[in-house]
Amino acid sequence: MQINGEAQPGTALLLVAAPTGRGRVLDASSVALALAAVPPSAWTGTAAATLIELTDPTEPQAVLTRIQAAAATTGPLTVVLVGQLQRDRRQQGIHFALARTTPTTIRYTALPWTWLVHALQQRRPDTTTAFVDLVADAGAWEQLLDEPLTLGNSTRAFGIIAPPPGRRRTAQPRYTNALAQTLRTGHRPRAEQLHQETLRCIDVEGALVLGVEHAAATNPVLSYGNPAPIPAQASLAPAAAMLPARSQRAVSPVYVPSNAVIPVEADPHARIAALSKAGCHREAAQLAAAAEQRAVHAFGADTFAAVHWTEVRAYLASVAQDPAASCQLWLQAAETRLGVLQQAPDVHDVETAADGAHHQWERIRDAAHARHLAPRLVALRYRVPGRQHGALAAIQKKLERLPA
Template sequence: MAGTVLLLAASPVGRGRLVDAAGVLPVLAAVAPAVLSGTDTANVVELADPLEPQAVLTRLRAAAAAPGPLTLYIAGQLQLDRRQRLPHLALARTTAATVRYTGLPWHWIREELRLRSAVDTALVVDVHADEEAWRYVAERGLDCGANAAVYGRVAPVGGRRGVAEPAYMKAVATLLRSGHRPPLVQLHEKALARIAESSAGRDLVLAVPGGSAPRPPFAHPSTRLGRLQGQAPTAPGTDQAPHAVTQVPLPPGTQQDPHAAISAAVRGGRHGDADVLAARQEQLAVGAYGSASDEALHWAEVRADLAMFAGDAERSCRAWLAVAGVRLAAGQAVDAPAVEAAVDRAHHQWGRITDAARARELGPGLAELRLRVPGRRQGALENVQRQLRQLQAAQ
């Protein structure tokens, strides 16, 4: 079985750098691809101090869509943007003032993994965080979604002199250079043991086995054993992670994990079967929680992505426009991550519609949404208006 590995190491260039993230890549690159993946063979994609979040998103999306097991190794630093106060992975051009536009929003990682199964998807994470970002993770967790196993740590930088190093990831890489990848939980514990003296109990430990119920994926060292035994603590004052998706029952006769069944259907080219499975889940969620619930919207978004995988840009665009409309009607903010993501994806799919009449039909609705939800990319509204004028002129 072939797997996919994405090595992402990122931190700002210059005075804003908290950790030399890319310094771990030579050690990781010395590990055989099959060992990094835990499969017979593997394709490895390496991103060292990337500049543009959209470029990282493209690689992440391709990795998430690849068949077989997926392992993401992520080293870097977390920062909160000034507008929404949400965690971003800082990239090479990121500064405190430009995080929202130059950093990789952490929720993009969660969104891109939502069609995968936790059985064959894993994140190994070693990130440093400034005081604000570290407090955010301590209180709310680092939400990676319900569809991936997550192991690693979030380290504070307060009181340290100079640039820190990704010690946890280096320990992981050193252990893997033996040529054997043990179960991730064992690899994680061994790596923590190697850095225990230097971390001095300050780190927030990420430890969520695959298939766990959605919850903030972190634990303090004192509660680590309980987490690994399935008695996971939650963030103070919460019972699950923000925007976490509650799994709904499968219809009779389906596989136990709907995401695994859907992913298998997509990989097999059975796009119609995949949509039928997702549609059933959406119906169950609507009946149980309502059409504007997180559960129902999750499956509506899954169906929008499935249309994209099937090459039906028009259906995907319509679905994303509908999701954005429901979220806005429910009172979600125009700059809420889920709202921005829905409009961005509707925009992207609209640009791929080959039938000019259909594109003209959907263009005004997209332009209206873009007026309300400009998103993170400058000129998005102007782009829609310009393309719509061209389509209308060509009639």
Template sequence: MVNDLDMVGTAVLLAAAPAGRGRAVDAASVLPALAAVSPGALTGTPLATVVELADPLDPQTVLTRLRSAAAAPGPLALYLAGQLQVDRRQHLPHLALARSTPTTLRYTGLPWHWLAAELAVRRAGTTTVVADLVADAELWARLGAAPGLLSLGPGIRLHGRVAPAPRRGGAPAAPDYLRHYATVWRTGARPPLAHLHAEAMERSGPGEALDLTPGAGAPGGDGFPAGAVASTPVRAVVPAPVAVRVAVPVAVPAPTPVPAPMPVSVSASVPEPQRVPEPQPEHGRATAAVDQVVRLTETAPAAHDADPHPAILDAARAGRHGEAVAVAVAWEQVALRRFGARSPEAVHWMEVRADLARLAGEPARSCELWIGAARARLGLGQSPQDPDVEGAVDRAHHQWERIEDPVRGRELGNALVALRRRVPGRRAGALAALQRRMG
């Protein structure tokens, strides 16, 4: 029996590439073709909502839209056209956005592991990603040795194509892979996604296939989420294309146990809210961060008494942040499935990800996650004076002081002020100091 919620799907059409000479793919050119397709064809459901993001500017805005779509209970289909680049400091893959440059990518692009983390909370088998990507030279070389590096984690169906970016100064590539999907669907045909993928690969020129689809539970092999059905769609489109300003976990067997929540985050350090020198990751094989994802996640502990925290912390301290996030997301997904989102186990792994963001030098992301953890603990009935609650708020405050983006800082600052009013903490004057800095 198909649940009514499974009859309403969500499709996200995301086309992103840098403006100007850094553009390696004309990603947005495929949006009109996809937008002309009936929403039901995009999601495999009779009813669907379509969200379009054309050349977005800000990674936080993209993350917010993706998070909102991921929270929808029905099937989710993400159609992604763009270019992947590796940031110069951590050597992790990012989806380049309109303002991205090689030197600013770490702050202006969308980290691929952010996307994986947002999709990880969804029910297994309800999410399909179809991607048409070009990759910079460094990432392209790594993909040749480990094509699974762009997997988005357990339970996420990924069909797509990745090709090397054209040489600098050449004409941007065309998203012909995705265009083939749109062309077929506009004729009224609804072949299985696996067939469309094979046809699109033949017609879109040189490139490597991304066909990372879990074998179990694929309904009829069509690649659409479980519960999706082909029918006459009813178009329910969110506002048309707008210009608006989420380590790669790979599919791994879900670990059986979930360790008991630790009293603090993965680093076991409790920073005070005053400003202190930013922690720096130890020098390690940072240049091999992406290459190491498969090794660590494939050896995720399965023994009943295995504790993943030392391995996660070792990877983060060595600069292999993608590995650390990959393992943390895998364990978080197990906690969500076994205990639910409103559980101490799930909150614990949110805190682990918050501390990993700190170690990776992503203060805004860390602050946001610590705020979420504090709110979750309060929602579980913990007192504002509970050490875990106070610790989460103190850490959020600590990371907020390191945010360089004024827009993002004010957004999170407002949320932190509201939280500080409920959880003043043990350091007198923390709320007043925060309000003074907010102006």
């Protein structure tokens, strides 16, 4: 893994941490021994290297001191980060959680991401490489989709940031575990190649992938949103445009929101869109349901990856002229985003799901079915009134018009 042509000794900084209490969503310690077993020179790609290892540290200032010491070295520096990202609800800042971090003490017990960026920005270009294996809490994840997280212009960043794993679930650091397995074999490719080899060993559906620009031509990254993640590209089949995609944001070249890093022909969205456009609604729905089950198996039922496919199914049901099924799926998506994923009522995806449920409910002709779904819709509209006034009043008016 020759990172540059210098013969200077390198430095490897391993920072592995996660809260010890109920706030833990990543089993970071499970990979600590595997990372430490990698020779320091394998991390840096140099003949000699120094290892700085921080496992479950508790003091942000002490961690910063070690980071600054590593950043002050002149040779190649490789930083490996395994842990959780949490958002300070008061100041909206992203922090790297440490062992004593809790949701109410983030500002005092976690490492502000800006500290890390500032320390690494002092280094010369092309001398710093970072491999990250992170899980974001619900607040941080919501912010990351709109505000890309970077390590500054001086650092080449590779790795993944995964969404919250769901209630009572703990994610595993799959990226760095695969990374360590490769390096322990004595195989030392360049950082870009090592990153791509690692991605091929794991399932990264639903995660944000850093460093993907190096393989964009052969292994494109697909952005996911609501309800379908296909960006409008001329190279895709025209049918793909049927599934509405969220507007694409300008992002850092090493930070692209994605729900998969897979060959285009293996991605189901274009096939689903083509089937739906051809009127093969049952086949399209079956394919979407299969994709949803794959996401549930990989990440859990109450996760961003799974709720995305619920929304795709809701859209397909509307195209198939099944408003009752579509309404129920949109309700499910909105309730999951609010109750489990803890997204705010004014978040775009939550409002879209609520609006979708309301619109499809208005189309239901069967009075009994409409009355059956009305209580859930009313409860949802109390929490998510939407941008147009009078949503609750409109529901009441339709209920009054329904035959007894």
